[in-house]
Amino acid sequence: xxxxxxxxxVQRLIDTLSLSDQVRHYLLDALTSxxxxxxxxxxEAELARTLGISRNPVREAVSGLAQRGxxxxxxxxxxxxxxxxxxxVDDVFSFxxxxxxxxxxxxxxxxxxxxxxxxxxxxxxxxxxxRAGRLAELHQADMALHRRICELSGNRQTLxxxxxxxxxxxxxxxxxxxxxxxxxxxxxxxxxxxEALASGDVERSVAAMQHHLETxxxxxxxxxxxxxxxxxxxxxxxxxxxxxxxxxx
Amino acid sequence: xxxxxxxxxVQRLIDTLSLSDQVRHYLLDALTSxxxxxxxxxxEAELARTLGISRNPVREAVSGLAQRGxxxxxxxxxxxxxxxxxxxVDDVFSFxxxxxxxxxxxxxxxxxxxxxxxxxxxxxxxxxxxRAGRLAELHQADMALHRRICELSGNRQTLxxxxxxxxxxxxxxxxxxxxxxxxxxxxxxxxxxxEALASGDVERSVAAMQHHLETxxxxxxxxxxxxxxxxxxxxxxxxxxxxxxxxxx
DNA sequence: AAACTGTCCACTGTCTGCAGTTTATGTTTT
DNA sequence: AAAACATAAACTGCAGACAGTGGACAGTTT
Numbered sequence: 001x002x003x004x005x006x007x008x009x010v011q012r013l014i015d016t017l018s019l020s021d022q023v024r025h026y027l028l029d030a031l032t033s034x035x036x037x038x039x040x041x042x043x044e045a046e047l048a049r050t051l052g053i054s055r056n057p058v059r060e061a062v063s064g065l066a067q068r069g070x071x072x073x074x075x076x077x078x079x080x081x082x083x084x085x086x087x088x089v090d091d092v093f094s095f096x097x098x099x100x101x102x103x104x105x106x107x108x109x110x111x112x113x114x115x116x117x118x119x120x121x122x123x124x125x126x127x128x129x130x131r132a133g134r135l136a137e138l139h140q141a142d143m144a145l146h147r148r149i150c151e152l153s154g155n156r157q158t159l160x161x162x163x164x165x166x167x168x169x170x171x172x173x174x175x176x177x178x179x180x181x182x183x184x185x186x187x188x189x190x191x192x193x194x195e196a197l198a199s200g201d202v203e204r205s206v207a208a209m210q211h212h213l214e215t216x217x218x219x220x221x222x223x224x225x226x227x228x229x230x231x232x233x234x235x236x237x238x239x240x241x242x243x244x245x246x247x248x249x
Numbered sequence: 250x251x252x253x254x255x256x257x258x259v260q261r262l263i264d265t266l267s268l269s270d271q272v273r274h275y276l277l278d279a280l281t282s283x284x285x286x287x288x289x290x291x292x293e294a295e296l297a298r299t300l301g302i303s304r305n306p307v308r309e310a311v312s313g314l315a316q317r318g319x320x321x322x323x324x325x326x327x328x329x330x331x332x333x334x335x336x337x338v339d340d341v342f343s344f345x346x347x348x349x350x351x352x353x354x355x356x357x358x359x360x361x362x363x364x365x366x367x368x369x370x371x372x373x374x375x376x377x378x379x380r381a382g383r384l385a386e387l388h389q390a391d392m393a394l395h396r397r398i399c400e401l402s403g404n405r406q407t408l409x410x411x412x413x414x415x416x417x418x419x420x421x422x423x424x425x426x427x428x429x430x431x432x433x434x435x436x437x438x439x440x441x442x443x444e445a446l447a448s449g450d451v452e453r454s455v456a457a458m459q460h461h462l463e464t465x466x467x468x469x470x471x472x473x474x475x476x477x478x479x480x481x482x483x484x485x486x487x488x489x490x491x492x493x494x495x496x497x498x
Numbered sequence: 499a500a501a502c503t504g505t506c507c508a509c510t511g512t513c514t515g516c517a518g519t520t521t522a523t524g525t526t527t528t
Numbered sequence: 529a530a531a532a533c534a535t536a537a538a539c540t541g542c543a544g545a546c547a548g549t550g551g552a553c554a555g556t557t558t
Contacts, residue, residue: 018324019542020312045509054543056305059511063269063309064316069409075267076510076549088405095406098351106343156337157344157417160318161410168406268512294539303513308541325519325540502557510549515542522537528530 019057020064026051027061031070031081032167034174038083042071070167084172086224092172093217096165099158100146100213101206107152108202115152119145119194126187138183143170145190169220176223181215189215268306269313275300276310280319280330281416283423287332291320319416333421335473341417342466348410349395349462350455356401357451364401368394368443375436387432392419394439418469425472430464438464 030036042062048055066073073079082088122145129137143166150162180186189212196205279285291311297304315322322328371394378386392415399411429435438461445454 024316043509055510056308056542056544059305060309060312064313067273067313067317077551078510091404091406094355095351095404095410098347098407102344102347155340155344157340157414158347160413161344164409165406292539304540305512326521327540500558502555504555505553507552508550511547513544513546515544517542518540520537520539522535524533524535526531526533528532 019053020060023047023051023053023057023061024064027065028070028167031065032170032174036081037175038081040081042079042081044078068164070171082171084224086221088168089172089217089221089224092165092168093213093220096169097210097213097217099161099165100149100209103150103153103155103158103162104197104205104209105153105202106155106158107149108197108200108205110154111152111197116194116198119148119197122148123187123190123194126190127184130183130187133183135183138187142186142190145194173220173223178223179219181219268302269309272296272300272302272306272310273313276314277319277416280314281419281423285330286424287330289330291328291330293327317413319420331420333473335470337417338421338466338470338473341414341421342462342469345414345418346459346462346466348407348414349398349458352399352402352404352407352411353446353454353458354402354451355404355407356398357446357449357454359403360401360446365443365447368397368446371397372436372439372443375439376433379432379436382432384432387436391435391439394443422469422472427472428468430468 027036027042036042044055044058044062048058051058062071062079063073065071066079070082071079072082122141126138126141126145129135129141147159147162147166150159153159181189192208193205193212196208276285276291285291293304293307293311297307300307311320311328312322314320315328319331320328321331371390375387375390375394378384378390396408396411396415399408402408430438441457442454442461445457
């Protein structure tokens with residue numbers, strides 16, 4: 001089939017071309033970057049016009065994101081970015097602790113020196129970025145670290161679940177002016193995890209991870225706790241208070 | 250708004266109308282029932298003709314299922330039902346143990362007497378179905394029980410994750426003539442879980458659940474272990490050995 | 499003034515059609 | 529006869545168009 005050695009790489013690039021895929025990434029970026037805010041409606045026709053394409057690829061992307069729970073859809077009315085309640089924060093972070101702890105348990109026995117070095121380098125990058133005030137890079141390395149651990153677990157289910165959680169977390173913090181941990185502190189918070197992993201102590205590693213995630217959780221929770229003690233900021237989709245339903249599998 | 254009490258039910262029926270949704274359910278059923286077998290191709294046009302609709306709703310459904318990982322897509326070549334390796338079995342079941350254990354931890358403190366009664370009734374139904382040889386009902390109650398526990402956790406992330414796992418498990422066992430646990434034994438295996446929950450002992454409940462899932466895991470694993478010790482039966486999508494890629498978020 | 503009814507507009511859900519690829523078939527060449 | 533090639537069929541990806549529904553607004557009624 002492929003006579004040219006570089007065909008695979010080229011092929012992959014070409015594959016990425018599918019318009020639906022591009023739209024999906026475009027939308028995911030809009031969601032996680034805060035350009036799209038909770039409750040916002042997604043206008044298929046307008047988006048298609050903006051991107052200079054037809055509505056079909058747009059619909060496929062949007063429909064997929066709805067199936068995955070990142071958008072809520074109201075039949076015949078459109079798709080909306082979810083709204084988040086304090087409970088959503090708790091659900092996401094408690095589940096995240098569950099998943100990433102499990103990832104560590106599966107990853108650690110499989111890790112070799114190069115893997116540990118990898119993680120160490122990521123933390124160094126975080127610290128350097130924090131010192132230099134490059135917040136975007138800090139954030140990026142942060143995500144990469146957590147993701148890497150899930151990859152190292154070798155468990156595709158875990159990795160897949162983490163991807164979903166990761167997206168949710170980014171959506172949660174995207175549109176609030178988050179009262180964040182100080183950058184350097186945030187970067188340093190990952191040191192104990194990587195060190196514990198390097199020592200080979202599973203329980204210590206899990207504990208370190210849990211502690212770190214609980215700290216982050218607390219920061220995010222504080223934001224959502226403000227506008228109403230436990231009461232829903234707005235329940236998913238105020239656009240149609242009674243019958244908005246999440247597209248389910 | 251609604252003066253008529255049954256309006257909600259009616260509304261739900263009307264909402265269900267979307268063709269994409271219907272196709273999605275149709276396909277999910279085909280996947281989990283074994284009517285579609287791993288490696289099988291999904292022919293959009295043919296499916297559309299069969300259902301008497303156009304290709305658009307079909308594409309939306311298929312695309313969504315691919316994004317959720319239930320299908321693999323090969324650009325310009327089509328969508329295929331995943332193939333499964335022994336590792337997939339291990340990944341799914343180990344992760345399932347992680348998720349359902351977590352569900353119990355969150356659910357138990359929230360459970361009230363009616364909830365315990367609910368679960369007890371489900372187990373009774375399983376036992377009755379097993380004794381009567383109604384395997385379909387047994388299987389259905391089994392799934393309902395596990396799902397109910399995730400619901401009782403009150404954690405939407407957990408429930409969502411469980412839905413994905415549940416689908417994967419059904420796909421895993423759908424097309425193999427599974428060497429199953431004897432029906433009655435399978436039904437009775439759930440008793441310790443529900444009893445432990447009723448006693449309020451979290452650790453005992455978790456242990457019971459883990460034991461049960463490990464037993465099931467072993468049965469499924471045995472099937473996949475046969476055709477090659479650890480070697481992939483076939484890796485995802487032999488249709489295009491080199492460049493099948495999973496549609497990712 | 500408040501509630502109700504009817505009309506208009508925007509948008510979703512779906513269909514048909516077309517272009518470019520991939521796969522299958524048949525033919526030629528060695 | 530097997531392999532390579534050429535041609536035809538089939539399918540995916542995308543575009544454009546249409547019908548039906550929901551929502552907003554204005555006019556009307558009580």
